[in-house]
Amino acid sequence: MKTTAEPSSFIQPTIGGPGAQLVASLSLAIHEHRLKPGTKLGEDELSDIYSVSRTVVRSALQALSHSELVELKRNRGAFVSQPTVREAREVFEARALLEPRTARSAAERMTEDALARLKAHLEAEHAAIAAGEAGKALRLSGQFHIEISHIADQTTIAGFIERLVARSSLIIALYWKRQSALCEKHAHHALVEALARGQGADAEDLMKSHLLDIVTALDLRDSPAPSVDLRDILKP
Amino acid sequence: MKTTAEPSSFIQPTIGGPGAQLVASLSLAIHEHRLKPGTKLGEDELSDIYSVSRTVVRSALQALSHSELVELKRNRGAFVSQPTVREAREVFEARALLEPRTARSAAERMTEDALARLKAHLEAEHAAIAAGEAGKALRLSGQFHIEISHIADQTTIAGFIERLVARSSLIIALYWKRQSALCEKHAHHALVEALARGQGADAEDLMKSHLLDIVTALDLRDSPAPSVDLRDILKP
DNA sequence: GTGCACATGATTGTATACAATACCGCCGGA
């Protein structure tokens, strides 16, 4: 393991523009499942709440739509995204393609500094679970994967994983089957162990099976989408 | 090979909002290297050219910044992105991770319809090269990869590849070494052959070596970035 | 001649006003 404490490159990609505060706040609420998929995000409503003009609200909503967290429907408004079963499958296929390899890279590029951050993060996860803060626990659980991708020092891939994790949060909100969030805890712990020892192959395998566990805990049968809008299918 | 002609899912992800025309036009110009990296895109300038208000121009620039084609600097304006050497390497590492596997999937899901489109595309590439339209040829060359990813029927991954191809265009504009674009032609032809025969493993290998060829045709030595702004490094 | 301070001009960030479009309840006719 390297011991150099290179500064962590936590540059939010392209999200620093106008309405950053708003983007962050909404993003947080969505990740913590306080805003559920399908919720309408009215512009006037948000501009009232945050005391900014609709201009910046629109800007923020646009940013979120590019992260695929909200869906913009022309002349109808912004809604928290509702990934379909098909999209859900795709997201986890993509994660299966990217994350195991990234975990391996992370193990190889592990630093003392990063390990400390990772352990602290794990601690925070446990604390949130213990405190019964389900939303916060879920968000941290997702962010754990993002942390790892950042350690791998591939900001481009990390950006993709960030998007995938975000969508995963929505997917979990829609399709979660069991309520056992405990498996997460152990899986993450085991991953940190492997990463700490620089065991890349182990980390890769652990990540792969961890992702598989998540997918199998989802109910992705071809059900008629939760609440589809015929307009979105039968476009004139 | 399947023969069902399922409708191609060419849904532009989240890019249908305001200023779509503008986004398309600018995107085209960037892909064809008519707008070079570092070029400033003034808001008034664009609003004059396209006869729309600055509101929609800003919206379009924001969209492009989320695609990482342009960089938005607060209070200083929008510029066509200048990927660094490091970012260039990351982009092609990501492509190496995603595209070969995707090519394999494409081979497995090939349809008569898709094959026809692919061949037509190849023809267009040849025509552009023959006509000496270097910019157009380059753009089509990139779009070829996107077509394949769409055939693989993984819209999420296809979206990532689309972004990577876009960045690749900028990278090529900055770091291209040789001027032999002919290799592309043969590589793409070979790929289509493999895809047509449903030879997934071959397609995967061909894509891998094709991407490697592109990278080796780049000059990615650690050079002092083309024209950096000290402000971007020494942030107070 | 060099370096700093300030004023001026240009460009972006934000807010507001108006126009276009879609949603929803009502009403009339079959």
Add this chain to the structure above:
DNA sequence: TCCGGCGGTATTGTATACAATCATGTGCAC
């Protein structure tokens, strides 16, 4: 009773005006 047209209301799309910030060039002090 059900379907289709119609108008009011609400919400989004676009344009414009004003405020804040940054770039540039001049002049003065050293």
